[in-house]
Amino acid sequence: MIWSKEETLSRAEMEALQLARLQETVARVYEKVPYYRNKMDEAVVKPQDVKCLADLAKLPFTTKQDMRDTYPFGLFAVPREELVRIHASSGTTGKPTVVGYTRTDLETWTDCVARIACMGGASETDVAQICFGYGMFTGALGLHYGLEKVGATIVPSSTGNSEKQLMYMKDFQTSLLVATPSYALRLAEVARESGIEPERDLGVKIALVGSELLTDAMREEMHAAWGKDVKITSNYGMSELMGPGVSGECLEHTGMHINEDYFIPEIIDPATGEVLPAGEKGELVITCIKKEGLPLIRYRTKDITRLFYEPCACGRTTCRMENLMGRSDDMLKIRGVNVFPSQIEEVVLSIKELGPHYEIVVERDGYSDILTVRVELNHATDRFDELQRIERKTKQKLKIMLGLDAKVQLESPASLQRFEGKAKRVRDLRSK
Numbered sequence: 323m324i325w326s327k328e329e330t331l332s333r334a335e336m337e338a339l340q341l342a343r344l345q346e347t348v349a350r351v352y353e354k355v356p357y358y359r360n361k362m363d364e365a366v367v368k369p370q371d372v373k374c375l376a377d378l379a380k381l382p383f384t385t386k387q388d389m390r391d392t393y394p395f396g397l398f399a400v401p402r403e404e405l406v407r408i409h410a411s412s413g414t415t416g417k418p419t420v421v422g423y424t425r426t427d428l429e430t431w432t433d434c435v436a437r438i439a440c441m442g443g444a445s446e447t448d449v450a451q452i453c454f455g456y457g458m459f460t461g462a463l464g465l466h467y468g469l470e471k472v473g474a475t476i477v478p479s480s481t482g483n484s485e486k487q488l489m490y491m492k493d494f495q496t497s498l499l500v501a502t503p504s505y506a507l508r509l510a511e512v513a514r515e516s517g518i519e520p521e522r523d524l525g526v527k528i529a530l531v532g533s534e535l536l537t538d539a540m541r542e543e544m545h546a547a548w549g550k551d552v553k554i555t556s557n558y559g560m561s562e563l564m565g566p567g568v569s570g571e572c573l574e575h576t577g578m579h580i581n582e583d584y585f586i587p588e589i590i591d592p593a594t595g596e597v598l599p600a601g602e603k604g605e606l607v608i609t610c611i612k613k614e615g616l617p618l619i620r621y622r623t624k625d626i627t628r629l630f631y632e633p634c635a636c637g638r639t640t641c642r643m644e645n646l647m648g649r650s651d652d653m654l655k656i657r658g659v660n661v662f663p664s665q666i667e668e669v670v671l672s673i674k675e676l677g678p679h680y681e682i683v684v685e686r687d688g689y690s691d692i693l694t695v696r697v698e699l700n701h702a703t704d705r706f707d708e709l710q711r712i713e714r715k716t717k718q719k720l721k722i723m724l725g726l727d728a729k730v731q732l733e734s735p736a737s738l739q740r741f742e743g744k745a746k747r748v749r750d751l752r753s754k
Contacts, residue, residue, distance in 0.1 A: 324637055325433075325436050325437040325440040325472075326433065326437055328582075328583040329579070329581075329638045329639070330637060330638060333631065333639065336583065336639070339583055340375060340583070343583075343612055344372060344378065344586065344609065344611050345372055347609075347610070347611050347612075347613075347619070348372050348381065348619065350617065351617055354400075355396075355397060355399050357391075357396055357397060358397070358619065362382065365381070365382045367380045367382075375586070378586065378609060378620065379588075381609075382619075382620065383620045383621075383622050384397075384618050384620055384621045385621075385622050386562070389419040390419065393417045393418070394410075394418075395420065395422070397616060397618070398422060398615055399614065399615065405423060405424060406423060406424060406425050406428065409423075409459070409460050409565070411458075421460070421562060421564075421565075421615075421616050423615050424614040426614055427564075427613055430584060430613070431468075431565060432467045432468050433468075433471070434468070434568070435465060435467065435468020435565075436468045436469075436472050437570070437579075438557045438566065438567055439468050439472050439474075439530060439570075441570050441579060441636070442553060442557070442571065442572075442573070443553045443573060444469060444472050444474055444498055444530070445472065445473065445474070446473025446474060447474075447497075448469070448497045448528065449475045449477060449494055449497050450469045450474040450477065450496070450497075450498040450499075450500060451477040451479050451496040451499055451500065452466055452476065452480070452500040453479055453480070453481055453500060453501040454480070454501065454502075455480055455742075455743055460561040460564075460566065461532060461533055462500075464565035464566040464567060466478060477490055477496060481505070481742040482742050484508065484742075485516065487509060488509065488512065488518060488524075491524050491525075491526065492518070492523065492524060496526060497527045497528060498526070500529075500530050500531075502532070502533045502743065502744055503531045503535075503536050503544060504534060504679075504740075504745040505741065505742050506531060506544055506548070507678050508741070508742070510547035511547075511736075520548050521549035527551070527552060527553065528552065528554075529548065529552055529553070529555070530555060530557060530570075531544075531554065531555070532556060532558065533744050535663075536556035536645060537668055537671070539667060539670075540667065540671060541554050543678045555570060555571035555572070556571050556645055557571065558570065558578050558646070560623065562618060562621060563585065563618065563621060567581065568580065568581065568608065569642075569643055572634060572638065574635050576630075577630055577642030577643055577645065578643050578644075579640045579641075579642050580640055580641050580642065580643055581640065582640050582641055583611075583612070584613075585608050585609065585611065586611055587606060587607070587608055587629055587641060587643065588606075588607040588620070589602060589605065589627070589628060589629055590607050591605075592604060592624075592626075600630065600631055601628055601630065603627070603644075604626065604628070605622060605626060605650055606623045606625045608621050625648075625649050625650075626646060626647040626648050626649065626650055627644045627647065628643070628644050629644075630642045648663060648664050652748070654682075654750065656684065656691045656724075657690065659724060659725055659726050661693070661724055663682055663747050663748055666680070666682055666695055666723075666724070668723065669716065669723050670697050672719065673712070673715060673719065675700055675701075675715075676697050676699065676712070676716065677697070677698040677699065677735060679697070679698050679738045679740070680696060680697040680698070681695075681697075681739075681748075683748075683751065684749070684750045684751060684752055686752045693729065694729040694730075694731055695720065695728055695729070695731065696731040697716070697730065697732065697738075698734065698737060698738055699732055700735065701735065702735055713730045713732060716730045717729075
């Protein structure tokens with residue numbers, strides 16, 4: 323089902339709508355937000371200079387550091403009294419990034435998530451269990467209200483207590499699961515430990531996953547855990563932009579449709595800031611063109627992807643972003659080679675003797691970087707020749723994928739840490 327007519331506009335209609343909203347937004351932030359006015363004056367650009375969509379490139383970027391520098395409300399375009407909700411990041415690496423919503427912003431957010439939910443197959447007949455943490459994190463409440471607008475019955479179970487989650491799934495006949503990919507796999511693991519076979523004993527037919535990368539290999543692992551017929555789609559967002567609802571996959575699995583009437587995407591070279599042509603891989607930059615409270619201009623997401631503008635077989639004409647390769651700030655530089663955790667995950671999940679849980683450890687020995695991949699075996703074995711064979715195969719595949727040697731440390735099943743929220747896969751110990 324297609325939720326909104328804006329998802330099927332022609333390219334000319336969409337670009338006309340985007341330009342009108344962009345011009346209004348730029349004029350408003352120049353008038354209402356001194357920080358933006360100063361940045362635009364430094365770049366020698368005025369609102370009236372935005373005459374076409376290509377002129378977006380004249381505007382300065384916004385970064386997470388800008389949000390920290392203006393903490394808490396310095397980038398807001400409305401008085402604090404007009405906000406009806408505030409969310410914030412955890413602030414583990416500095417000041418939290420604070421976001422706020424007017425009543426109209428909440429309606430917009432809900433509509434965007436309803437679109438994404440419908441793309442993944444959700445309907446009013448579903449019982450949707452939301453296994454994201456409720457609180458300052460935007461994921462849970464974003465999916466909650468979007469799915470509620472679609473008409474689904476919501477089970478706001480939050481995170482943790484996997485045994486009780488499974489009880490709810492069984493007793494409430496949950497048909498739609500909202501979780502990170504890693505926690506969805508953990509739930510299936512706990513189910514089997516409890517004698518529950520997810521595909522046979524539970525009724526989950528749809529999984530809307532987010533907050534982590536969903537690689538093709540991870541999707542296959544989820545199908546193995548929950549059933550080959552479960553509809554698994556990834557969705558994308560971040561609190562700075564709105565929360566979930568910026569983009570999401572349809573059931574064609576040809577990339578995530580961006581809600582372009584609310585967000586203008588660009589791809590830039592992360593080193594130079596140069597705008598790249600459609601189809602080229604680089605850093606995703608998003609401009610919010612319909613937000614009242616916090617309308618960010620050219621926000622650098624740090625996420626690596628590319629854009630496609632051809633209409634999709636699902637009937638939607640909106641631009642699609644490829645499922646993320648990773649983040650530019652998650653990229654590891656190992657002996658001069660760029661390494662993304664998603665590349666290592668692809669290798670791990672391609673080896674049937676290994677489980678889906680792994681950890682990447684980077685250390686320094688003198689002047690050399692040492693990359694170690696700790697990964698669980700699917701089944702315990704004491705046979706030394708078998709362990710050697712699996713280790714050799716894993717090291718060989720990693721070398722082909724990464725172009726460098728890595729150590730492989732095989733661990734016993736169920737020995738590595740499990741995560742209920744976003745998985746933390748990397749320990750970079752070089753600074754220590």
